[in-house]
Structures are given as C-alpha cells and as structure tokens.
Amino acid sequence: MKLLIVNGPNLNMLGIREKHLYGDRDYEALCAAIRNWAEELGAEVELFQSNHEGAIVDRIQQAYFDGTQGIVINPAAYTHTSVAILDALKAVQLPAAEVHLTDVNAREPFRHVSYAGMACQAHFIGMGFDGYKRAMAWMLENAPGR
Numbered sequence: 001m002k003l004l005i006v007n008g009p010n011l012n013m014l015g016i017r018e019k020h021l022y023g024d025r026d027y028e029a030l031c032a033a034i035r036n037w038a039e040e041l042g043a044e045v046e047l048f049q050s051n052h053e054g055a056i057v058d059r060i061q062q063a064y065f066d067g068t069q070g071i072v073i074n075p076a077a078y079t080h081t082s083v084a085i086l087d088a089l090k091a092v093q094l095p096a097a098e099v100h101l102t103d104v105n106a107r108e109p110f111r112h113v114s115y116a117g118m119a120c121q122a123h124f125i126g127m128g129f130d131g132y133k134r135a136m137a138w139m140l141e142n143a144p145g146r
C-alpha cells in the first residue's frame with residue numbers, strides 16, 4: 001500500500017519547539033521512525049512536510065494522481081483553521097487518518113476544532129510518535145483498495 005504522510009507547519013521544529021509538549025526528538029527522528037514502521041508493516045511511504053497551507057493543498061491534490069492509496073496527516077496549526085485542507089482531503093476522496101502528537105482536546109479551546117479531521121475516518125490523538133504507527137497500521141487494515 002502506498003501511503004502519503006503529511007506534516008504541517010512547525011513540525012520541522014520538533015526537538016526545538018516546546019519540548020515539554022512535543023518531546024526532544026527531532027523531525028528527522030520522526031521520519032526515521034515512520035520509514036522503519038513502513039518497512040515493518042510492508043507499506044510504501046512518502047513523507048511531506050510544509051509550513052505553507054497552499055503547498056499542503058497542492059500535495060494532497062497530487063496524491064489523487066500519483067497512486068497514493070491513503071493519507072496520514074498531522075496538519076499541525078492548520079488543523080484548527082484550514083477549510084482549504086479539509087476541502088482538498090474531501091476532493092481526492094482517499095482514506096485519511098488524522099494524527100496529533102499532543103492531546104489537542106486537553107489543550108486550549110481553539111485546538112478543539114479540527115477541520116481536517118472532518119474528512120478523516122480515523123483519529124490518533126495524543127499518542128506522540130506512536131500515533132503515526134497506529135494510523136499507518138489502521139490504513140493497512142481498514143482502507144479499501146490497499
């Protein structure tokens with residue numbers, strides 16, 4: 001199964017940003033963990049990170065044409081603001097799973113709304129790096145056309 005893993009703004013600052021929330025492992029460590037899990041699970045994986053909303057929309061749209069069979073997405077701050085990312089996920093009609101490192105529902109009220117989550121069939125929230133593994137495993141078990 002070909003999976004696209006999308007990470008939004010400031011996730012490239014893991015290991016530097018708010019370590020008490022996000023831990024001290026960096027984005028490269030997250031990518032390495034995801035690549036290892038993909039191998040373990042027998043999935044093909046492509047990683048994409050951007051700080052720009054439009055670039056994320058473009059990459060999701062591209063997934064419709066490049067044979068991607070499922071999208072695992074942590075839209076980061078755009079989770080709570082971006083109707084454009086929600087619409088892109090709806091447009092491509094691919095299975096989608098939402099991941100957040102922290103428990104957004106236990107944080108500030110503005111983090112309780114997830115637009116992107118409205119187009120996702122599964123949600124892995126507050127599980128740290130493991131949320132990505134759970135989301136990938138969910139895709140392999142549940143996504144049609146895998």
Ligand code: DQA
Nearest residue numbers: 010076077100101102104111
């Ligand atoms: C996050 C939670 C968001 O509210 C925040 O803006 C992020 C990261 C998470 O993974 O916990 O940048 O998506």
